Amino acid sequence: MPAAESIANLRLDRIVVATDFKPEAEAATEYASLLAKHFTAKLTVAHVVDLSLTTRSETAVAGWPLDKMRRDSAESMERTLNHLTDQGFEVQSRQIESHDPAASIVAAAEATEADLLVLGTSSRHGLSKLLVGSCAEGVIHHAKCPVITLGPRVNRMFKDGLKLQTVLFATDLHHEAREKASMAIAFAKESVAKVYMCHIVQTLPANQFEASDLRSESELALLRLVPPSTYDWCTMEYVVESGNAGERILELAKETHADLIVLGARRVSSYLTRMAKSVVEDVLANAECPVMTICID
Secondary structure (H helix, E strand, C coil), rough: CHHHHCCCCCCCCCCECCCCCCCCHHHHHHEEEEEEEHHHHHEEEEEEEECCCCCCCCCCCCCCCCCHHHHHHHHHHHHHHHHHHHHCCEEEEEEEEEHHHHHHHHHHHHHHCCCEEEECCCHHHHHHHHHCCCCCHHHHCCCCCCCCEEEEEECHHHHHHHCEEEEEECCCCCCCCHHHHHHHHHHHCCCCCCCEEEECCCCCCCCCCHHHHHHHHEEEEHCCCCCCHHHHHCCCEEEEEEEEHHHHHHHHHHCCCCCCEEECCCCCCCCCCCCCCHHHHHHHCCCCCCCCEECCC
């Protein structure tokens, strides 16, 4: 039985949203609450007081008093919980102090047995990323559950309600592509009208016959990721494009009016961030809709 068939009835019972209470994180909390309502899931709000930024840390670039950070954290958490409780959500909190926020968020998700992790990101790059770090990048490459990230360019049309009518799933056809496709399809099952299965090749052969063969092989590989029963409830379209993967995924997301982009993320051994952007980080930084990343061993 194909992997996608075996988990077609995937449920989201526990959702963790990681927040630092900044605008990007507020959007993530709002989106997580809509998912929790849609899937009747329990919601956990997690916040990490980053000890590397306090005046007690020798590595601090610019320190803030720890006591003030704790007070601000507690006050912001109380406001967030009250807001969610007033809306009828079953919600709990996890307040953590750590020198490594990404690792702590991943650990919190594992401790709560989360089915999904949601977070916002400012998508830092270059020097600021090297100094402050990218928490989102650390999370998506280590989390054992799918992660939905809302970047700084996300259009918050979802404030009028959860919209999952079109999903763009982009794959390199390697690195456990079947398992990642199955999770994306299972997540989409209850509400998606159309799914675009997409593969980007960097360069097509100059010979038109070879290029046609490569497109056909890629389309067939995409078809093999989808079990036949999927067509009973979902419209699928298969897209093979060439060019810069990150740029083409973003262009396709706009062209198809995607409500969610789904990508595979490679697991890495270290939480240290990198200066160079990968396809995943490029899409996270520029996507106008939420992005789900799935990291499978």
